[in-house]
Amino acid sequence: MNAEIRKEMNISLNLKCPTYIDIFRQSPISIELYDANGTLQEVNQACLDLFGINNMEEVVGFNLFADPNLPQYAIDHLKSGETAHYEFKFDFDLVRSRQLYQTSREGICYLECFILPTINESKEIIGYIAYITEITRRKEAELLQEEQSKELQKLNITKDKFFSIIAHDLKSPFNAIMGFSELMLKNYNDLDDATFIKGLKTIESAGTHAFKLVENLLLWSKNQTKGKNFNPEWLNLNKQVSESLILAESAIQNKELHVSFNKQKTFYIFADRNMIDLVLRNLISNAIKFTNKKGKISITIVEQDQEILTCITDNGIGISENKLATIFDIDKPKNTLGTENEQGTGLGLILCKDFIENHGGKIWVESAPGNGSTFTFSLPQSKTGLLE
Template sequence: MSGSDRDDGGATHVCQGAMDSLEDMFLNAPIGVYASTPDGRFLAVNPALVRAMGYDSAENLLESITDIATQVYCEPSERELVLRQMAAHGEIHNHECQMWRRDGTKIWVSLSVRALRGPGGVLQCFQGFVIDISAKKHAEEEIREKNEQLQILLAEKDLIFSIIAHDLMSPLTGIHGFTKLLVEEDQAEDWNAIRPVLRAMGQSVQNVLQLLENLLHWSRTLQGLKQCEAGACDLEKVVDANLELARHVAQQKNVALRSQVPSGLLLTADDSMLDTIIRNLLFNAVKYTKPGGVVTVCAEQREDDIILSVRDTGIGMDRKTLGGLFALGQNKSFPGTAGEPGTGLGLVLCKEFVALHEGMLWAESTPGQGTTFFVALPVHGPAGGDDQQSMDERD
């Protein structure tokens, strides 16, 4: 054998070894590798890409996918974007997009592609690398959600300080002023003059107590300390008790309170939370109803839900105000028809408590005609057993 023959044989051996090494890299690469035609068919895929796309074998994938644009890309326009960038630059790197798996689920991938051209610059195929970045995307989404939650918590903190600084200070300042009036000598025996002062003081105290109660409930809910302890509740009794609480305020404004809640309407609920929901909706309705108006509480059972409504003939709301009604920081609170202060916290608390019951809270309103709040609470089956017994004991 001549020296040249030995050299050729050695070169052939080295070349074959390099080809074997490349094939081994293709088969065992931890990321997806493929070649595809310009019209959108795969020519070759490695096992990593087969696994990432959820197929049993390379043969199965090659037979199943005949149009990469519609069967691989979740958005067919993505391939058009890739083709435009390839035409302009000949390659792309780290292009992030979503791809379909065989089972219909989506994965996020980072795509790097180059164009392989033959003689005369004729495009022959595309060669690409696919890296599954779903875990990274999910982590980014989780971080984004955590940041949003943090912003909400910061807004809630600011709102609490605002409530304490303004909405508690205002009635307490009024109480202080009323107290000074009471101790003045020329008012000591004039009960006709003292009576309206006491009435106003009592209203201020009631406003403070309701606000403090809402703040306490809300704080415990945010900390996860407020749990829904459901038991049997007679809705008519709960509504009647809260109507009695609101009656004095309603009489002062000449607002009529009516109940159309039928007797014997039972549901499983946390009685304390149910009290808070109804009380806040009632006082809210009275606050925004003008003298001579009416506030009506209704309830009915629809299949597995009880629908409670609190309807007023008050000033109503426009669509924009209605849209942000239950979102903290978005629900602008306006003074009542008699100048009553408000924070919007009561409605946010109602939303939280209704959600803990797996129910729904919404409102319908027409400016100048009034507002109706609806609460849908699951009955969780007819009251009976221990729940019925506990209700009988309360009776």
């Protein structure tokens, strides 16, 4: 307790002295005097100014323990004869709605309050003295500092996530480039012109995708530091899925997987191309990663309740229940090896969740160990619900 507050307490306890009465009334600190029942008896001018009250008669008789802004723990302390010291958010609109007293103030402010019981020689509570100061500026500065700290932490996470994602997502196109290059070099003398040209086209396609991926990731990282850069357009979802499968062709062939793409019709979505591409790449890559050799992967697009659902199902190793509970949590990234020791950063699914939610959609997974997994994400059929 600071010296100024202690001085005011001594003054308030000697109100019979004219000098102390003058100091009490002129004090810059809000002072309230209550009787043993918590009924307000007197306040000084600083108190009237603080609470936007015209004259003392409007609040005399107000009960301390009826104040909705008074915390329960403070009430318990006071009634047991202990001093209460607390900081709290004071809602003037709540005072108005409950018609506790007339006030010219509105909205929220922050207050610091010392309340001590006045105890007689018989150790009986004969009243309460409250000293109140407004700390709104200090509190707002603290809240701003806390918000800035959280933003800085978010930026650091984004930075780390960016570098990890580059390594994770670039594996697919470079695997295609290296895989087909190695195949062509080993079998150079046995390849006819048509097969050779096909291999070159695959390498060219993978290289183009890798270049675009780097561009997209750099743009994504830059936008994360300044807020989301969301650029939706009408896209052919079927085409986006097909292009993602082409990118994954080398990995699919290496594991000799059977992949089917089932759709009722051609689906169009209003979405950010880069975000949807990243989501599809990650989900398809995960399905490949956790499916055994010669396994099956199916991709299905359907309409349901004004939404378009994209489901990616595999018959791979599945996910345990404890991992399912936190699979999309940013603070608990996963890095599980695939069936052939494929590595990842564990951040892909977190990005998928972020990007799908930007579109007003949802993403979820159904899985059990040994029974494979189905990842499903929903997108609205209309433009409503999108991040603006």
